Amino acid sequence: MDYSNFLLMRGELSLIVVIVLLFFYDTFGSKKSQKLFSVTACVLLAAQTIFNIIPSVPDSSFAGMYQISPIISIVKTILNIGTLLVFIQSVAWTKLEHVVVRRGEFYILTLMTLLGMYLMISSGNFLLFFVGLETASLPIATLVAMEKFRHDSYEAAAKYVFIAVFSSALMLLGLSYVYGVTGTLYFEDIAARIGDTPLAMVGLVFFLAGMGFKISLVPFHLWTADVYEGAPTQVTSYLSVISKGAAVFALALVLFKVFPAVESVWQPILYGLIIATITIGNLFAIRQKNLKRFLAFSSISQAGYIMLGIIAGSAAGMGSLVYYVLVYIFSNLAAFGVISAIENKTDRVSMDDYNGLYRTNPKLSLAMMLAMFSLAGIPPFAGFFSKFFIFAAAAEQGFYILVLIALINTIISLYYYLLVVKAMFIHQDDCVIPSFQSSGALRLSISVCVLGIVLLGIISVIYTQIYQVSFGVFGL
């Protein structure tokens, strides 16, 4: 056997090293040295990110089972940055009394899911894809149940794990039919042999339904709000940005690599899904009072916008998709950072609790405002540019009506994002959250996110870089 194959899996192997090191530290480290556990986890992950920061050249190993290309390694780096931000945010949370005993598990399980996402997005075979997908989704169920004595937490975990298995079963049924038609599980071979026979179409539809559950597209979104609300806030932020971003990118890769021959079939399906996702996500977000639920529905509609990049099906679409995910990570994590800062201190997550927050905590309110502006797409923040690019990519391919509907929905979304801003800046309340100082790590993470929101749109080199390498997807 040729062991040089493993050299290409640099990212995965270094991540495994990080996981193993953390595992030994958690198991054998003395009680005193455990105090540095969170810091060590952050530092190790940062080192791993820097180690893999140079994009790899397009290549494949294990007979095409594992594939790597510049855009894939850039997506891995983006996922790493997001995970790192989540880790920094959760330092304060992992010091709480009921979490500190499971601190090691939190970091290790999160990194395991990251490993699964790595495998999922660089797979060239449905076997590896499936294994990666499951590795990415199963540990999250246990993460959701982290605060296991809280009713909401285990309720959310039960809902999540059943929906995750149900959606995998749907996806597997689809894959089995695709296998029956083509007789192979390798992406390239399937792409060469698939035609629009009825059995293959049934397979494609079931596969899309399974992935729709993972990305929480309407009508497969019903679990999202419940799980986001019940899970610990740190896990929710991980679930809403990293997990979703990886799943969207994996779906895009599979549709482009495996099913390009039947594009005329999946494009109308996606068309309907996108309209339903954006509209229903927005309309339901309006009536939410709990901020975590509110962000859940906002993330559903954001997923709809991201799918515009897939339906465009061009290099521009792919580039804007990756850029959108990057910006979305920063904006959403800023919002979740503020929410978890306030939740850590006061245990309050309802929108009414934020009334008059500007008077007592001006910095947090400002960060939250920027996050909301970026999510809504107000210039000059990064969210505007990412929305602009993704709409432009879809319009380039002639989806004018779809882009129009998305634009109208952006205006609707402005209403509910500004509700939060209005609560913080205009409303007054007798029992305002008192002024407090959040932990240093949390402040660091929120400032990085705010910096990202402001700078990512202005520094054009990031976008051009992503745009350039996204052509690699179609070269493979």
Next chain:
Amino acid sequence: MEIPMIYYLVVSAIMFFAGVYGFVTRRNLLAVLISLELMLNAVDINFVVFNRYLFPGQLEGFMFTLFAIGIAAAETAVAIAIIINIYRSIHNVQAKNLDDMKY
């Protein structure tokens, strides 16, 4: 005489959608889990039958089935752990007690 392939496919389709039906209608979390297992096993039958009848020269379907069985076991383990945790907290495993969060 060999049994035609379509017989197996019909059985697996019935199994799968019986699982879907059970998933939607059962009120007990363990019964829901059993329905999920039914669905996953139906898929395994599909893979094995396609491999055995259509592509007898290769092993991809069999290998996939082995992996799917392993992962299904892991899924069951996680789900059971969560169900046990629920039982410890509220002393039953009925889905109707897990409806605090909705809409």
